[in-house]
Amino acid sequence: MPQQYILVEREEPIATAIINRPDKLNALNWDLIAELAAELEKLDADDAIGCIVLTGAGDRAFAAGADIAEMSDASTMRMATGSFENWDRIRRIHKPIIAAVGGFALGGGNELAMHADIIIASEKAKFGQPEIQLGIMPGAGGTQRLAHTVGKYKAMEMCLTGDQFTAQDMLAAGLVNKVVPEGQHLDAAKEMARKIASRGPLAARMTKEAILMAFETPLQVGLQYEKRLFAMLFSTEDQKEGMRAFMEKRKAEFKGR
Ligand code: CO8
Numbered sequence: 001m002p003q004q005y006i007l008v009e010r011e012e013p014i015a016t017a018i019i020n021r022p023d024k025l026n027a028l029n030w031d032l033i034a035e036l037a038a039e040l041e042k043l044d045a046d047d048a049i050g051c052i053v054l055t056g057a058g059d060r061a062f063a064a065g066a067d068i069a070e071m072s073d074a075s076t077m078r079m080a081t082g083s084f085e086n087w088d089r090i091r092r093i094h095k096p097i098i099a100a101v102g103g104f105a106l107g108g109g110n111e112l113a114m115h116a117d118i119i120i121a122s123e124k125a126k127f128g129q130p131e132i133q134l135g136i137m138p139g140a141g142g143t144q145r146l147a148h149t150v151g152k153y154k155a156m157e158m159c160l161t162g163d164q165f166t167a168q169d170m171l172a173a174g175l176v177n178k179v180v181p182e183g184q185h186l187d188a189a190k191e192m193a194r195k196i197a198s199r200g201p202l203a204a205r206m207t208k209e210a211i212l213m214a215f216e217t218p219l220q221v222g223l224q225y226e227k228r229l230f231a232m233l234f235s236t237e238d239q240k241e242g243m244r245a246f247m248e249k250r251k252a253e254f255k256g257r
Contacts, residue, residue, distance in 0.1 A: 013198070026057065
């Protein structure tokens with residue numbers, strides 16, 4: 001597929017994937033999501049990249065939702081089959097993803113931000129699930145991830161009113177990690193990405209896997225899962241290097257092995 005909607009900027013050991021459809025407030029059409037999944041998978045397989053930043057082009061939007069024009073005449077079967085496969089590919093990315101949100105993150109845009117592992121927002125960012133105003137409801141995980149993240153009551157308010165919420169609201173609700181002044185969200189996300197990328201890549205991958213598992217399992221099962229991943233890390237060179245570096249009072253040099 002020729003690259004059209006997603007720009008990738010590499011600044012090893014991090015990379016930034018930019019949703020590049022600013023004239024439509026980065027509305028997510030099917031081809032765009034397919035391209036995003038493909039680009040993220042390439043970065044996921046790239047040993048030179050330790051953390052991925054995901055952002056939207058322009059200063060108005062991360063993404064203002066799924067493309068309403070494209071969906072308006074869609075059949076039930078079109079929506080039920082195929083349309084979620086590429087979202088699922090994004091869910092399965094192993095490397096940490098930081099969403100840098102500078103403007104609207106609405107509907108599918110908010111759901112995409114919730115496919116990331118950390119969300120950094122500009123004070124101008126606006127979050128919401130406006131689907132109900134279109135006579136539909138969230139379909140790419142919004143009801144579930146919001147209920148897990150902000151709790152039943154805020155999730156109900158967001159999805160039932162369709163209102164927009166400020167970055168400060170979402171910080172208080174636990175959806176956003178950090179709010180920064182207008183225009184600084186990308187730099188702040190990159191700064192955190194560089195920090196994460198400087199840590200052991202295998203440990204980062206397993207940490208992400210273990211935390212996401214907390215949403216899938218009862219506590220005892222999750223604790224067993226964590227213990228296994230924890231023990232597995234003792235078979236890596238990175239663990240030996242990390243602990244040796246601590247004792248030798250120097251910075252560890254991780255190799256992802
Ligand atoms: N889809 C398509 N086009 C859009 C979208 C969108 N979601 N959002 C904005 N645009 C377009 C506008 O049509 C407009 O295009 P044009 O200039 O050609 O007319 C351009 O972007 C600029 O937008 P506005 O002129 O509307 O800008 P405003 O500043 O007046 O308003 C808003 C900004 C408030 C963000 C407004 O654009 C808006 O309400 N957008 C729609 C928000 C929304 O309802 N999002 C939810 C969509 S439904 C959804 O996401 C379901 C997810 C299901 C996922 C599963 C899929 C398989």
